Amino acid sequence: MRLVRCLALAAGLGSAVAGLAAAPAVAQKRGGTLVQITQPEPPTLGSYISTANPVGQVASKIYDGLLEYDFDLKPLPSLAEAWTISDDGKTVTFRLRPGVKFHDGKPFSSADVQFTVMEVLKKVHPRGINTFSEVTAVETPDPQTAVFRLNRPAPYMMAALSGYESPMLPKHVFGQGDIRSHQNANTPVGTGPFKFTEWRRGEFVRLDRNADYWKPGRPYLDRVVVRFIGDTGTRAAALEKGEAHIAGFGAVPYNDVKKLEKLPNIQIETKGYEMLSPVVELMFNTRKAPFDNVKVRQAISYAIDRKFVIDNIWFGFGKPTNGPISSNFAPTGLYSADVTNYNVADGIDRANRLLDEAGLPRKADGVRFEITHDITPYGEEWRRFGEYTQQALAKIGIKANLRYEDVATWLKRIYTDYDYEVSSNHLFNLADPVLGVHRAFHSRFIRPGTVFVNGVRWSDPRADDLMDRATIEPDPKKRAELYAEVQKIVVAAAPLAWTHEISFATVLDKRYRDVIVSPLGLFSSFDRAWRE
Amino acid sequence: MTKPFWIRFVGNARVLIGLIWLALVIVGALAAPWIAPLDPFAISGQPFVRPLDGFAFGTDSLGRSVWSGLVHGARTTLLIAVIATLGAVAFGGLVGAVSGFYGGRTDNVLMRVTEFFQTIPSFIFAILLVAVLSPSATSVVIAIATVSWPPIARIVRGEVMSLRSREFVQAAVTLGEEDFVILFRQILPNALSPLIVTGSLLVATAILTESALSFLGLGAPNFMSWGFMIGAGRSFLRDAWWLVATPGIAILLTVLSINLVGEGLNDALNPRLRTP
Numbered sequence: 001m002r003l004v005r006c007l008a009l010a011a012g013l014g015s016a017v018a019g020l021a022a023a024p025a026v027a028q029k030r031g032g033t034l035v036q037i038t039q040p041e042p043p044t045l046g047s048y049i050s051t052a053n054p055v056g057q058v059a060s061k062i063y064d065g066l067l068e069y070d071f072d073l074k075p076l077p078s079l080a081e082a083w084t085i086s087d088d089g090k091t092v093t094f095r096l097r098p099g100v101k102f103h104d105g106k107p108f109s110s111a112d113v114q115f116t117v118m119e120v121l122k123k124v125h126p127r128g129i130n131t132f133s134e135v136t137a138v139e140t141p142d143p144q145t146a147v148f149r150l151n152r153p154a155p156y157m158m159a160a161l162s163g164y165e166s167p168m169l170p171k172h173v174f175g176q177g178d179i180r181s182h183q184n185a186n187t188p189v190g191t192g193p194f195k196f197t198e199w200r201r202g203e204f205v206r207l208d209r210n211a212d213y214w215k216p217g218r219p220y221l222d223r224v225v226v227r228f229i230g231d232t233g234t235r236a237a238a239l240e241k242g243e244a245h246i247a248g249f250g251a252v253p254y255n256d257v258k259k260l261e262k263l264p265n266i267q268i269e270t271k272g273y274e275m276l277s278p279v280v281e282l283m284f285n286t287r288k289a290p291f292d293n294v295k296v297r298q299a300i301s302y303a304i305d306r307k308f309v310i311d312n313i314w315f316g317f318g319k320p321t322n323g324p325i326s327s328n329f330a331p332t333g334l335y336s337a338d339v340t341n342y343n344v345a346d347g348i349d350r351a352n353r354l355l356d357e358a359g360l361p362r363k364a365d366g367v368r369f370e371i372t373h374d375i376t377p378y379g380e381e382w383r384r385f386g387e388y389t390q391q392a393l394a395k396i397g398i399k400a401n402l403r404y405e406d407v408a409t410w411l412k413r414i415y416t417d418y419d420y421e422v423s424s425n426h427l428f429n430l431a432d433p434v435l436g437v438h439r440a441f442h443s444r445f446i447r448p449g450t451v452f453v454n455g456v457r458w459s460d461p462r463a464d465d466l467m468d469r470a471t472i473e474p475d476p477k478k479r480a481e482l483y484a485e486v487q488k489i490v491v492a493a494a495p496l497a498w499t500h501e502i503s504f505a506t507v508l509d510k511r512y513r514d515v516i517v518s519p520l521g522l523f524s525s526f527d528r529a530w531r532e
Numbered sequence: 533m534t535k536p537f538w539i540r541f542v543g544n545a546r547v548l549i550g551l552i553w554l555a556l557v558i559v560g561a562l563a564a565p566w567i568a569p570l571d572p573f574a575i576s577g578q579p580f581v582r583p584l585d586g587f588a589f590g591t592d593s594l595g596r597s598v599w600s601g602l603v604h605g606a607r608t609t610l611l612i613a614v615i616a617t618l619g620a621v622a623f624g625g626l627v628g629a630v631s632g633f634y635g636g637r638t639d640n641v642l643m644r645v646t647e648f649f650q651t652i653p654s655f656i657f658a659i660l661l662v663a664v665l666s667p668s669a670t671s672v673v674i675a676i677a678t679v680s681w682p683p684i685a686r687i688v689r690g691e692v693m694s695l696r697s698r699e700f701v702q703a704a705v706t707l708g709e710e711d712f713v714i715l716f717r718q719i720l721p722n723a724l725s726p727l728i729v730t731g732s733l734l735v736a737t738a739i740l741t742e743s744a745l746s747f748l749g750l751g752a753p754n755f756m757s758w759g760f761m762i763g764a765g766r767s768f769l770r771d772a773w774w775l776v777a778t779p780g781i782a783i784l785l786t787v788l789s790i791n792l793v794g795e796g797l798n799d800a801l802n803p804r805l806r807t808p
Contacts, residue, residue: 232767253767255767255771256767259770259771308575312593312595375753380764380767383749383764384593384594384764387594388575391574391575401753401754402753402754403666403667403668404667404753405666406663409666
């Protein structure tokens with residue numbers, strides 16, 4: 001058996017803590033209320049059934065997961081004290097922490113793990129359906145042991161066991177009734193550091209300290225209040241005045257973030273999004289001429305000035321890229337920079353040459369061909385990105401007409417009717433490429449009607465095969481090699497033009513410490529956060 | 533002896549000011565390709581250049597010239613507003629004329645339909661129409677025309693009804709003229725002055741509606757317009773005031789001018805206000 005020992009991890013945790021404490025060691029103080037701004041108000045608190053961003057921002061304080069993660073995306077113990085993965089990768093055994101209680105006082109045991117994974121996450125969680133697809137059974141030889149039996153190895157599953165992604169639910173509460181419309185969805189009961197107290201619709205959710213939390217002495221804060229403020233300006237003002245203390249995920253627009261950064265009481269944190277890693281992409285309808293021609297797709301990839309886009313549209317909160325996998329995966333080895341580099345100074349010249357080679361010469365008016373670009377209907381920066389793209393394409397002789405529709409119409413156009421030529425989007429890489437990256441170009445994900453999948457309808461048996469092998473490859477090194485190959489193939493074929501990674505910015509009040517301590521950022525439990 | 537129409541009209545100082553500004557805007561709009569040769573969406577300089585610093589009105593967040601946006605925006609805004617108003621006047625006029633001329637059941641049906649349109653809050657209705665039709669120049673024109681015609685129909689109906697019983701119309705009826713000949717030859721020319729006044733004021737409303745739609749991101753996406761400029765610049769109000777202020781002032785002055793001219797027209801055309 002290849003053991004992943006708790007000890008090694010504990011050492012890792014120790015060094016991480018030491019790293020954080022490198023600043024003058026201050027003792028954490030008890031007490032205080034943290035006001036978090038979440039935008040918009042979540043439709044539910046059932047994070048086991050909805051992956052909508054605001055849901056996770058609230059529910060992650062209430063539910064724990066089997067594991068936590070450090071900034072290098074390495075698993076750390078949480079509800080599971082230790083775990084072992086068999087050599088064939090098909091059995092994963094978790095030793096659960098004894099003495100953990102749910103907020104209603106009942107003990108947490110392996111039966112809860114079995115129930116949560118088999119009855120809830122595998123069935124109704126939008127991503128859990130994929131994450132746990134290989135899990136055939138969860139055995140419970142004793143209350144402190146949960147054994148996952150897998151059909152094939154699923155290394156990505158180990159990256160998806162946080163309290164945000166796979167919250168552990170009490171069987172005695174959620175075991176009764178229909179899980180899809182459970183009465184406790186909005187009065188959640190978990191094992192997390194904060195207990196649900198009240199949800200006043202349109203105003204706030206109040207979470208109070210769980211005095212019986214299993215981590216001794218924690219949490220340090222008395223209360224977390226999640227406020228919902230509809231107006232952008234008011235949100236920025238609340239943070240400026242110290243009435244609210246934390247907001248992330250674009251709740252404050254980038255240009256306002258720049259302004260708040262200059263205030264003495266505010267700090268801007270771009271860490272804490274490593275397990276999400278959105279990558280902006282231009283989508284090409286690869287089954288429609290002229291985008292069935294790889295040279296046309298490459299030409300457009302060359303035409304985008306990444307630096308201009310990041311500096312002027314995302315106000316510096318981004319990082320240029322060429323490929324689908326975020327550089328946040330560099331510590332795990334899954335990110336590879338050894339791909340075609342489209343981000344070059346003479347990009348426009350190269351693009352023009354490629355289009356000439358593709359047999360699409362400029363006509364008398366300087367235009368090679370005309371297309372429609374469907375702008376992502378997500379707001380200001382996406383609109384500017386569309387307008388910028390129009391200008392960039394004009395330089396290489398492509399006349400782009402912009403079309404702007406509402407989200408539902410746009411989604412249907414791109415992912416159901418495939419009635420488009422070029423569009424843009426950003427997909428989250430999530431905790432592992434299997435969960436967040438394959439969907440964009442694996443041919444298994446050409447699923448009319450399913451959104452945020454392979455809407456470009458690109459299909460390449462070689463890439464498919466490599467991804468399938470990487471999915472079940474337990475050895476991290478071999479897995480990294482497979483993904484390096486995938487990235488090389490897909491970037492050269494350019495079914496999408498990946499332009500940059502978005503860095504979300506969290507606006508944080510400086511009086512609060514140790515708030516963003518994990519790659520899940522606002523989706524983590526805040527058990528270590530404290531107020532000066 | 534009353535003074536001729538043109539003298540009465542232009543002799544009014546407010547009208548003159550309004551006309552001068554409108555003339556400037558119209559000339560600017562017509563001459564846009566020559567006085568601002570760049571595509572208004574073209575990135576032509578550094579972002580956030582202040583006014584007079586190489587660009588007469590500065591640049592926006594992507595480095596697009598605000599001056600270019602203003603003159604090309606005038607084109608879009610005026611064109612959409614005028615076409616939408618013409619559409620509304622034509623359709624509303626027809627409905628009102630038929631309704632007022634025939635009366636009875638026809639009138640009843642047409643007026644209930646008109647009321648149906650009048651009860652829907654017009655801006656919400658316009659947003660809905662644009663969203664359903666998907667934003668484009670045509671759908672914006674259709675939306676504005678659709679929400680603007682009912683008042684025209686009402687006014688024309690009233691005028692036609694009162695003219696219908698006048699002797700010269702009855703004389704025409706007695707002479708056996710066809711209905712539409714009576715309507716278009718005898719009645720409508722006499723109902724023209726309130727129609728012109730309302731129509732001109734409607735252009736101002738149409739400009740405001742177009743700007744509001746563009747501000748909300750529902751304008752024609754490939755056309756620069758003043759509302760679009762304000763919408764794109766509003767996030768930078770605190771850092772780059774000129775992005776919002778210049779198109780905002782342009783809208784204000786244009787709408788004000790149209791109102792001044794419209795009222796001047798009313799004063800000049802209304803026989804009761806004529807000074808002997």
